[in-house]
Amino acid sequence: MTAVITGWSATSPFGHGRDAFAAGVRAGVPAPAVPAPPDSWLLAGGTAHLVPDFDPVERLGRKGTGAMDRTTALAVHTLGLARADEPPSDGRTGVVLGTTSGSALTQFSFTADSLTRRKPYFVNPAQMPFALMNSAAARSASWHGLTGPNTTLAAGRLSGVAGLRYAGRLLRTGRAAGVFVGAAEEYSGARELLERGTGNDLRLGEAAAIMFVRAGVSGNRSGLAEVVALDTRLASDDAPGEALVECLRHSLAGVAPDEVWGLAVSGVDTMESEAVAEVLGTRIDRVVAPARLVGDTGAAGGPLGVVALLALAEGEDAARGRVVVATAVDRDGMAGCVVLRLLDGSSMRDRGVAR
Structure with missing residues (x-):
C-alpha cells in the first residue's frame, strides 16, 4: 500500500489558497518583501516576505482567536482551504504538522511576562496553550472537527519528509483513513x-502548506502524486551534501534519470542542486526553490517544495507518470528527500473558490 496526495493548499506571500501559490510559482518572480512589523524582539528594522491581508480575527472570526498566535492561525486557515477540496470521509481523519519550535514570539513573550509582571508574576493564561509547539496541530484539528490522530513533528526544514513518512505509517496501520x-x-x-x-x-518569510494524503489502491492512478520513497540521513563531519547524495541514491534506486521531471530544493545555496546533479545529472525539466520566491519559511519550506512541484505539474501532459524529487537540509545536520510519481490529477475539483 502506498500513500497518495490527493489535494493541497497553501497560504504564502503570494496570497491565500492553492491558485495564488501556483500562479506565483509558475511566474517564478519572488513575492514582494515588505518592512517587517515592529515588535519588542526586533533589534533592527528589515524586510520580510509576509502573507498579505492576513489578520487572524478577520479570517477566522473573533471566537477563539483573541490569544491565538500567527503560526496557529496560518495552520487553521490553510487546513480550512485544503479541507474545502478534500472533506474528511469519517472520524479517522488525522492531522500531522511539522514545526521548528512553535511560535517563537509567543514563547518569548510568555517567558518575559513570567519574569517581569507584578508578583506573583501574573501571565495571560489564554496565551499558555499557544506557547506549546503542538498548538497549531491541536487547534487545527479541533477547529475543523477532525478526530483522528493528531501529531506535531519538530522536524524543521525536514517537515515535508517527516510529515509524509508519519502520515504513511498511520495509513498503513489503519490508524487513519486520511491525513492532512x-x-x-x-x-x-x-x-x-x-x-x-x-x-x-537569508531574508525570512512565513507560510503554511497542507496536503491531504490517502491510502493508494493498486492500479488506481487517480490523485496528484504517489509517494514512492522517503529517506533521511544525519550528516557526519559537517558534510550534509554527502548525506543528501546517499538519501537520493537510496530513494531513487530503480528510477532512471530521464524519469525525473522536477526538483524542489529547500535552501538557496547550491549544495542541494549539486547533490542531485551528482546522482541524476543536470537534465531536469523543472527546478524550483521556494526560499528564493517567498523567503526562508523554516519548517514550511519542505511542504512548500512538494506542493510547488505539484503546482508546476498541473496541466503538464509531459509530467504525467514521471517522478519529482523534493530535498531538504537542516542546520542540525539532517538531510532528506521525498520521491513522488505524478498521477493523472483526477481527484482535483474546481469549486470556483480560492483553494
Missing part, C-alpha cells in the same frame, strides 16, 4: 533574532 499533513511558520522579531543568532542571513 504539512507545516506552518510565522514571521516575528523573535524568530528573526533566533535565526540571526545561528548565522542565517
Whole structure:
C-alpha cells in the first residue's frame, strides 16, 4: 500500500489558497518583501516576505482567536482551504504538522511576562496553550472537527519528509483513513533574532502548506502524486551534501534519470542542486526553490517544495507518470528527500473558490 496526495493548499506571500501559490510559482518572480512589523524582539528594522491581508480575527472570526498566535492561525486557515477540496470521509481523519519550535514570539513573550509582571508574576493564561509547539496541530484539528490522530513533528526544514513518512505509517496501520499533513511558520522579531543568532542571513518569510494524503489502491492512478520513497540521513563531519547524495541514491534506486521531471530544493545555496546533479545529472525539466520566491519559511519550506512541484505539474501532459524529487537540509545536520510519481490529477475539483 502506498500513500497518495490527493489535494493541497497553501497560504504564502503570494496570497491565500492553492491558485495564488501556483500562479506565483509558475511566474517564478519572488513575492514582494515588505518592512517587517515592529515588535519588542526586533533589534533592527528589515524586510520580510509576509502573507498579505492576513489578520487572524478577520479570517477566522473573533471566537477563539483573541490569544491565538500567527503560526496557529496560518495552520487553521490553510487546513480550512485544503479541507474545502478534500472533506474528511469519517472520524479517522488525522492531522500531522511539522514545526521548528512553535511560535517563537509567543514563547518569548510568555517567558518575559513570567519574569517581569507584578508578583506573583501574573501571565495571560489564554496565551499558555499557544506557547506549546503542538498548538497549531491541536487547534487545527479541533477547529475543523477532525478526530483522528493528531501529531506535531519538530522536524524543521525536514517537515515535508517527516510529515509524509508519519502520515504513511498511520495509513498503513489503519490508524487513519486520511491525513492532512504539512507545516506552518510565522514571521516575528523573535524568530528573526533566533535565526540571526545561528548565522542565517537569508531574508525570512512565513507560510503554511497542507496536503491531504490517502491510502493508494493498486492500479488506481487517480490523485496528484504517489509517494514512492522517503529517506533521511544525519550528516557526519559537517558534510550534509554527502548525506543528501546517499538519501537520493537510496530513494531513487530503480528510477532512471530521464524519469525525473522536477526538483524542489529547500535552501538557496547550491549544495542541494549539486547533490542531485551528482546522482541524476543536470537534465531536469523543472527546478524550483521556494526560499528564493517567498523567503526562508523554516519548517514550511519542505511542504512548500512538494506542493510547488505539484503546482508546476498541473496541466503538464509531459509530467504525467514521471517522478519529482523534493530535498531538504537542516542546520542540525539532517538531510532528506521525498520521491513522488505524478498521477493523472483526477481527484482535483474546481469549486470556483480560492483553494
